[in-house]
Amino acid sequence: DTGVSQNPRHKITKRGQNVTFRCDPISEHNRLYWYRQTLGQGPEFLTYFQNEAQLEKSRLLSDRFSAERPKGSFSTLEIQRTEQGDSAMYLCASSLSGEGSPLHFGNGTRLTVT
Amino acid sequence: SQQGEEDPQALSIQEGENATMNCSYKTSINNLQWYRQNSGRGLVHLILIRSNEREKHSGRLRVTLDTSKKSSSLLITASRAADTASYFCAFRMDSSYKLIFGSGTRLLVRP
Numbered sequence: 433d434t435g436v437s438q439n440p441r442h443k444i445t446k447r448g449q450n451v452t453f454r455c456d457p458i459s460e461h462n463r464l465y466w467y468r469q470t471l472g473q474g475p476e477f478l479t480y481f482q483n484e485a486q487l488e489k490s491r492l493l494s495d496r497f498s499a500e501r502p503k504g505s506f507s508t509l510e511i512q513r514t515e516q517g518d519s520a521m522y523l524c525a526s527s528l529s530g531e532g533s534p535l536h537f538g539n540g541t542r543l544t545v546t
Numbered sequence: 547s548q549q550g551e552e553d554p555q556a557l558s559i560q561e562g563e564n565a566t567m568n569c570s571y572k573t574s575i576n577n578l579q580w581y582r583q584n585s586g587r588g589l590v591h592l593i594l595i596r597s598n599e600r601e602k603h604s605g606r607l608r609v610t611l612d613t614s615k616k617s618s619s620l621l622i623t624a625s626r627a628a629d630t631a632s633y634f635c636a637f638r639m640d641s642s643y644k645l646i647f648g649s650g651t652r653l654l655v656r657p
Contacts, residue, residue: 436588465645474550474634474647475589488643523588532577532596535636535645537588 434458436538438524444544445514452510453541457526464507465535466499467523475523481507482529514545550635550648558654565622567651569635570615576638578611578618579645583632592620592633627657 437456445451457464462483467475478497480488483504496514501507511518521542525535550571559565569578577596581589595602595611595618602609608621622629635648 463643467647472650472652474650477644477646480643482643490644525588531638532579532594534579534591534594535581535589537590539586539588542586 436524436526436536438522438538438541440541441539442542442544444546447514447516447545449514450510450512451514451543452508453522453524453543455507455509455524455526455538457506457524458536459505461526461528461536462504463527463529463533464501465525465527466507466509467525469521469523469540470519478509478522511543514543516545519543519545550637550646552633552635552648552651554651555649556652556654558656559625561625561627561655561657563625565625565629565653565655567620567633567653569618569620569648571618571635571637571646571648572616573637573639575613576640578609579636580607580609580618580620581634581636581647583634583650585631589634622653625653625655627655629653630655 439454464481466478469475481501496512499509521540523540525537527533579594580592583589593604595609606623611618632650634650636645
């Protein structure tokens with residue numbers, strides 16, 4: 433068990449560019465979550481996968497955001513036409529099924545849009 | 547928008563003192579969890595309390611839950627400098643898979 437891995441750790445991009453982040457969850461975990469966190473705030477939910485199915489998506493997520501989890505393993509989060517307001521830490525977490533299963537978080541990808 | 551609020555927003559104590567953080571929420575829940583986050587890192591799960599429990603202990607951590615007041619508290623006893631971190635409560639609404647996080651308490655333990 434190597435934990436949840438996220439790549440890259442940091443990403444600096446210019447406004448208008450597209451970016452893609454990757455998350456490798458703990459291998460036996462079938463639930464995968466994406467969150468966004470800005471300085472001094474708690475994580476904000478973006479989307480949730482059960483295996484390969486995207487079951488819930490935040491209304492905060494605009495059309496510029498898309499997430500996939502092909503084959504129910506790793507996941508990618510893409511942001512198109514980035515804006516300065518997208519600058520944040522993007523956190524991925526995974527868990528087993530079952531009420532109360534704790535989330536295991538990666539160390540996040542810090543995005544800076546200039 | 548956050549549906550969980552924590553207070554205080556920041557807390558500074560001396561090593562050896564106890565630290566108490568409070569969380570309030572607005573909906574019915576099945577359980578409430580507490581997480582810790584060191585600067586620049588991901589969150590780490592600390593403890594879970596179910597809606598039919600009133601108090602739970604884990605090492606130096608004590609969590610209480612009052613579902614009638616929709617509130618929970620986390621007590622860290624005999625604090626250490628290594629406890630310096632942000633602490634978040636988190637819960638699920640009955641009809642949702644997502645875990646909603648509070649706004650967090652930033653704890654500083656001075657050596």
